[in-house]
Amino acid sequence: MRTELRPNSVNPLAVVRNLGILAHVDAGKTTVTERILFATGTIHKRGEVHDGTTVTDFDPQERDRGITIFAAAVSCAWDGHRVNLIDTPGHVDFADEVERSLRVLDGAIAVFDAVAGVEPQSESVWRQADRYGVPRIAFVNKLDRAGADLDRAVESIRARLHPAPLVVQLPIGTEDGFTGVVDLVRMRALVWADGGGTATEGPVPEELRERAARRRRALEETVAELHPAALEEFCAPPGRLSTGTLVTALRELTLSGEGVVVLCGSAYRDRGVEPLLDAVVAYLPSPLDVPAVRGTHQGAGRERPADPEAPFAALAFKVTATATGRLTHVRVYSGTIEKGDAVMDPATRRTERVARILRVMADRHQPLDRAVAGDIVAVVGLRSARPGATLCDPDAPLLLEPPGTAEPVVSVAVEARRRTDTGRLAQALARLAEEDPSLVVRTDAETGQTVLSGMGELHLEVAVEKIRRDGGPEVTVGRPRVAHRETVSRGVTGLVYRHVHQTGGAGQFAQVVLDVEPLGPEGGFAFRSTVTGGRVPQEYVRAVEAGCRDALAEGPLGGHPVTGLRVTLTDGSTHVKDSSDTAFRTAGRLGLREALRACAMVLLxxxxxxxxxxxxxxxxxxxxxxxxxxxxxxxxxxxxxxxxxxxxxxxxxxxxxxxxxxxxxxxxxxxxxxxxxxxxxxxxxxxxxxxx
Missing domain, CATH: 3.30.70.240 (Alpha-Beta Plaits)
Structure with a gap:
């Protein structure tokens, strides 16, 4: 087990890998994570998902349901490198948990089922990684299953995800007879005995030599097409790539996103995990290989390099309440933080003190004296930080872009079974929403009921069960309801709305002329102004747009949010004394509401x-x-x-x-x-x- 760390002469950031495990549910993410921990000597007994003994699926609900619900961070060492690993959920209801994790990762392993290939959630998490520019390598898992086919899985990656698959391994044996792989980069065979353990290295089997040579040639040709330096060597005598050039090109293509290195194996049977770790070290980026993090301060853009000596900046991506206190999981992008340091949230201008710093190992923690750029750790002592919050040096403010949060699509009414527990339920719901921003709690204006909204039926089931298991009150849950939207199918033109309000002092006056039209299948909201001659000053145009956005909260059909429309301000008029931002914002809001009542609306x-x-x-x-x-x-x-x-x-x-x-x-x-x-x-x- 190659778990020693490299000497201090190496830049500490160069030997750090922050990566996540991404996949469709049941593709084997958690088993891959478990085998990585075993291969690196971090644990000494293999845990199994079906037995409820894995390290990262430590929550009782995860063990009962046999799925990953909450992203769990672990840390291990391999070949002199520190690997910080986040095992992410695969179920679509918990896609926001994946989104928050991807925001702070430098690289990822995408796991695919060798029978099913690219599945729906595999495609979704791949697109999420694309949005954040996270380099990936692919691991085709479960090659020991009946019907497993590496070539078919690779073709589905090419067809549905559209990168250039760079297959660097060839299976030895099929289905239940799968025993090892041919390493096409170094042209060697790696074979695992029954029961796992370290692979036995040897020459390529005679019956696979010709096929392996063809696959190596195809790999070189694909790399040469994508990499200029490799093409130059490939075109020169003897017309082939050296191992060093091939490894360098594979790494650069991975970092640029032009290609994805594909490995294969069976995590359950401990076959293919060690080469996967070698690929993580060889091809995925360190914090030094990714661009400096960008943020803003007083409206201006700023960059912070991954440098322990730079001002401190970090992003909180997860908050959990434990028996020992509130843990805020953070990715440190720059600078250094020590116990007792003060950190500021620039969005709220609140400053708090860090009481403890912890290296996270799922539900276990190792105390640290300090954390530096490139680290993923948990801190104790922050009472107000929420997922997505920036933490920075109070003397060098910087606001980082938070991860996106999807709008909830399913809602249920919840109430305490006993009236005396109403306050306890409110506190429990507030804690849920604090830990998971994709859960929204609101009070229905018509019925007075407390409504909990989330990403799906399972998401809400897990949330309600968490209240019960955490010692909360008994809860009664209503039938799930979906979140409808309203849109425009036929618009109106030239709607005139005049807002006049006199109270005895300074009044309000604003007149707007609006056109409303469908935006198209992409949905959303677009606003533009075609007013000429200064009839509506620019500052009032912005106020009209803000008012129109206010009006989108409730549509005329049933009070649902409105989407899929374009509003054009075509004309208007002002008053010398009574016109103001407030007047035009009100005119925009009430004018669009009147326009929507005149449009043909469709419920979505x-x-x-x-x-x-x-x-x-x-x-x-x-x-x-x-x-x-x-x-x-x-x-x-x-x-x-x-x-x-x-x-x-x-x-x-x-x-x-x-x-x-x-x-x-x-x-x-x-x-x-x-x-x-x-x-x-x-x-x-x-x-x-x-x-x-």
């Missing part, structure tokens, strides 16, 4: 792409059930003896679908969902006319 409902895997003899019943649920089948294929159906289904029709699918398939069917946006909802049925 959230829809999801559903991928259902069932035995072939159950396809008919499943298709019929999807049709009843207003599903539209978009694809069908056979994979490893099972039928895989893809359909677009309204999210409201998927409540309780897991139970129905199990019943129709005798427990053999599974499904996954991926939100795909909004679609027009059916018009409500007219009320029946009473018979007289």
């Amino acid at each position: 409902e959230p829809v999801a792409e559903v991928t259902v895997t069932v035995p072939e003899d159950a396809v008919g019943g499943v298709l019929g059930d999807l049709a009843v649920r207003r599903g539209r089948v978009t694809g069908s294929e056979t994979r490893a003896g099972a039928a895989v159906l893809t359909a677009t289904v309204p999210l409201a029709e998927l409540f309780g679908y897991a139970t129905r699918l199990r019943g129709r398939t005798q427990g053999r069917g599974t499904f996954t969902t991926r939100p795909t946006g909004y679609a027009p909802a059916p018009a409500p049925a007219p009320a029946a006319t009473p018979v007289r």
Whole structure:
């Protein structure tokens, strides 16, 4: 086990790797993490997901459900490098947890099932990583399964994710006979004995030499097409790439995102994990290889290099409440922080003191005296920091861009079973929303009920169960409801709205002329002004836009948020004394509300792409059930003896679908969902006319 750290003469940041494990649910992320910890000597007994003994799935709900719910950080050492690893959830309901983790990572391992290839959530997390520019390597897992096919999985990566796959390994054996890999970079065989352990290195087996030579040649050709220096060497005699040039080119293509190095193995059987760690060290970036973090101060852009001597700057990406205190997980981008130091949140201007610094090992912690640029640690003592908050040196303020938060799509009404527990429930809900920004708590203005909104049915189930398990009150939960939107199908032009308000003193006057039109399938909101001649000064134009955005909170059909429209301010007029920002903001808000009442509006409902895997003899019943649920089948294929159906289904029709699918398939069917946006909802049925 190569776990020693390198001498102090090496820049400490150069031997740090901050990476995450990304994948679709059940692709084997947690097992990969567990085997990495075992291979590095961090743990001395392999944990298993099905036994509930893994290090990173330590929450009781994760062990009961057999899935990762909360991102968990661990740290280990390999080949003189410090590897900070975050095991992320694979279920779509917890995509925001992945988003917050990706914001602070330098690289990632994308895990794919060798039978299923790229699955819906695999594609989603890949796109999330694209948004943050996170370099990745791919690990095709479960090659020991029946129906496993590396080439088919690689082709799905090429077709659905669109990078250039750079396959650096060739499997030795297939399915249950998978015993090792051929390393195409160094042209050697790595074979693992039953029970795992260190690989035995040897020459490429005779029966695979010709095939391995062809694969190595194809790898060199692909790299030469993408990398100018490699192309120059490839075109010179003897017309091949040296190992050193190939490794350098693979690393640079990984860092640029032009290619993705593909490895393979079976994490469950401990085959392929050590080469994967070698690839992490060889190809994924250190904090020195990524651009300096950018932030703002007083509206101006600023950069902070990954330098322990620079002013301190960090981003909080996770907050957890434990029995020993509130932990704020942070990525340190620049500078150094020590116990007792004061840090400031520039967004709130609040300054707090760091009581302790901890190296996180899932649910265990190792005290540290200090943390430096490139570290991922937890700090104790911050009472107000929220996920996404910037922490910086009070004498050198810097505000970093927080990770995005998706809008919730499912809501339930919650109330304490006993009236005396209402206050305790409010406190428990506030803690949930503090730890998970994708959970939103509000009070319904009409019913007075407390409404909890999240990313899906499972997300809300986990949140309510967490209240109970953390010693909260007994809770009654209403039926889930989806979050509707409203949009414009036919707009209006030239709507004139005049706002005049006199109170005896200075009055308010603003007149606006608005055009409203559909924006298109991309949704959102766009505003522009075509006013000429200074009839509406520029500062008032901004106020009109702000007022229009205020009006989007409630649409005319049912008070749902409005999306998918463009508003154009075409004309207006002002008063010498009574016009103001406030007057024009009010005119924008009330004018757009009046315009929306004159438009043809459409109610939208959230829809999801559903991928259902069932035995072939159950396809008919499943298709019929999807049709009843207003599903539209978009694809069908056979994979490893099972039928895989893809359909677009309204999210409201998927409540309780897991139970129905199990019943129709005798427990053999599974499904996954991926939100795909909004679609027009059916018009409500007219009320029946009473018979007289």
